[in-house]
Amino acid sequence: MAADSESLFSLDTYHVSEELGFILPDPLEELPPYYQPWMDIALRVPDLVHSHELRLHINKMPLLGTQHLQKHRELRLAHLALSVMTMGYTWQEGENNTVEMLPHNLAVPYWEVSQRLGLPPILTHADAVLANWRKKNPEGPFDMENLELLLSLPGGDSVRGFFMVTLLVELAAVPALRNIPTVINGVRCGETEAVARALEDISQSIQDMTDALKLMHVYVEPSVFYGIMRIYLSGWKDNPSMPNGLVYEGVQIEPMEYSGGSAAQSSLLHCFDELLGVKHEAKSSAFLTRMRDYMPPEHKQLIQDISSQPSLKNFVQQQDSERLNQAFQHCVTKLLHLRNYHINVVSRFITVPAARARQLRDRSQDSEGEMISRAPTALEERGTGGSGIMTFLKTVRDQTKDAFLPERRTEMNHQS
Ligand code: HEM
Numbered sequence: 084m085a086a087d088s089e090s091l092f093s094l095d096t097y098h099v100s101e102e103l104g105f106i107l108p109d110p111l112e113e114l115p116p117y118y119q120p121w122m123d124i125a126l127r128v129p130d131l132v133h134s135h136e137l138r139l140h141i142n143k144m145p146l147l148g149t150q151h152l153q154k155h156r157e158l159r160l161a162h163l164a165l166s167v168m169t170m171g172y173t174w175q176e177g178e179n180n181t182v183e184m185l186p187h188n189l190a191v192p193y194w195e196v197s198q199r200l201g202l203p204p205i206l207t208h209a210d211a212v213l214a215n216w217r218k219k220n221p222e223g224p225f226d227m228e229n230l231e232l233l234l235s236l237p238g239g240d241s242v243r244g245f246f247m248v249t250l251l252v253e254l255a256a257v258p259a260l261r262n263i264p265t266v267i268n269g270v271r272c273g274e275t276e277a278v279a280r281a282l283e284d285i286s287q288s289i290q291d292m293t294d295a296l297k298l299m300h301v302y303v304e305p306s307v308f309y310g311i312m313r314i315y316l317s318g319w320k321d322n323p324s325m326p327n328g329l330v331y332e333g334v335q336i337e338p339m340e341y342s343g344g345s346a347a348q349s350s351l352l353h354c355f356d357e358l359l360g361v362k363h364e365a366k367s368s369a370f371l372t373r374m375r376d377y378m379p380p381e382h383k384q385l386i387q388d389i390s391s392q393p394s395l396k397n398f399v400q401q402q403d404s405e406r407l408n409q410a411f412q413h414c415v416t417k418l419l420h421l422r423n424y425h426i427n428v429v430s431r432f433i434t435v436p437a438a439r440a441r442q443l444r445d446r447s448q449d450s451e452g453e454m455i456s457r458a459p460t461a462l463e464e465r466g467t468g469g470s471g472i473m474t475f476l477k478t479v480r481d482q483t484k485d486a487f488l489p490e491r492r493t494e495m496n497h498q499s
Pocket residue numbers: 245248249252253296299303308344345346347348349352422425428429432433465466467468469470471472475476479480
């Protein structure tokens with residue numbers, strides 16, 4: 084799939100859309116009628132969890148074959164539907180009453196659809212964000228007011244806010260993605276000005292991603308995120324609530340372990356890191372590399388192919404161009420700002436509520452306090468993907484600084 088050294092690097096073979104980047108264009112809203120039993124339940128997951136009836140409904144669901152799913156978009160909607168059912172099924176009773184086994188009528192088709200897509204059998208960023216949207220007015224803009232989710236999880240408007248704001252971050256990154264081939268081809272052909280211009284566009288686009296991320300504070304309520312939603316995003320790997328993982332009945336006798344959904348599974352920052360030459364320290368690198376197995380295979384391949392290109396940083400250092408130097412440094416600066424801002428978001432949505440939860444536990448206070456203190460304790464120090472959050476995020480942020488060209492790096496080290 085990689086462009087050979089003679090041909091130009093292009094995004095065509097990687098399932099990346101000109102207009103929408105990694106976002107799935109026009110996700111289907113319905114499956115063939117045969118799969119109505121799935122959709123009937125998937126559409127009601129928040130309500131059925133609320134009434135503690137989801138497991139009952141899923142246990143009674145017929146075992147359906149996957150042979151009537153043919154198109155890519157059908158498989159993506161099926162994966163999304165089976166994923167929200169699985170997350171609801173597993174976590175319906177909270178962290179203390181989890182299940183050890185996913186019933187075969189859910190597990191078997193879920194496994195088959197996952198195999199065909201090259202995705203793991205758990206809710207991923209590619210499901211919940213990239214393939215989970217529709218425009219209310221098809222002619223209208225791609226913005227918060229005109230977008231809605233196809234399928235949801237418990238947490239009401241904050242769930243919509245969380246997935247949709249993340250979708251807008253993906254959208255803001257599209258100009259950056261589009262410019263990656265220009266950078267790669269420019270480096271190969273020695274086109275200094277073209278590379279500089281493309282890097283300028285990429286840094287603007289990363290700035291726009293940070294601006295989009297700010298909307299998280301407008302559309303997502305931290306206590307709802309922390310106290311209600313987060314458990315439904317979490318997985319069964321490195322999770323003390325499910326220490327043995329989950330048995331997918333009818334698929335395999337031994338339990339399997341999968342990490343929960345996280346935007347660490349978005350391909351964007353992986354692409355930027357490879358392009359700019361950001362090298363992560365062993366432990367964070369291992370986690371981030373593992374997250375690539377939770378992406379659509381074509382997107383994972385793109386990251387891989389960017390990483391095997393001639394080094395952009397070496398090229399910048401070899402050219403005697405102030406504009407190119409500046410453009411490169413600017414990209415790294417914007418990526419650093421994005422990671423810094425993301426750390427603030429994580430602090431507001433996880434660290435602060437986690438501290439309150441510890442304070443409030445056993446002292447049922449106002450309703451917000453009660454919601455927070457009901458949050459899963461197993462997740463206090465961990466991201467839904469299973470990482471030890473702040474240490475990980477700060478290490479990743481700090482490694483980003485090492486991508487600066489030498490003079491700037493010295494400056495940054497003096498400042499910190
Ligand atoms: C309320 C909003 C958010 C919270 C609470 C949050 C939380 C986290 C946590 C806990 C991690 C650690 C990995 C894990 O265990 O899952 C993480 C990683 C990450 N998140 Fe977020 N996140 C949020 C929104 C976003 C958004 C909108 C993006 C952009 C697409 C994003 C991009 C990333 C990336 C790329 C990583 C991997 C670390 C890195 O490369 O810097 N996050 N996030």
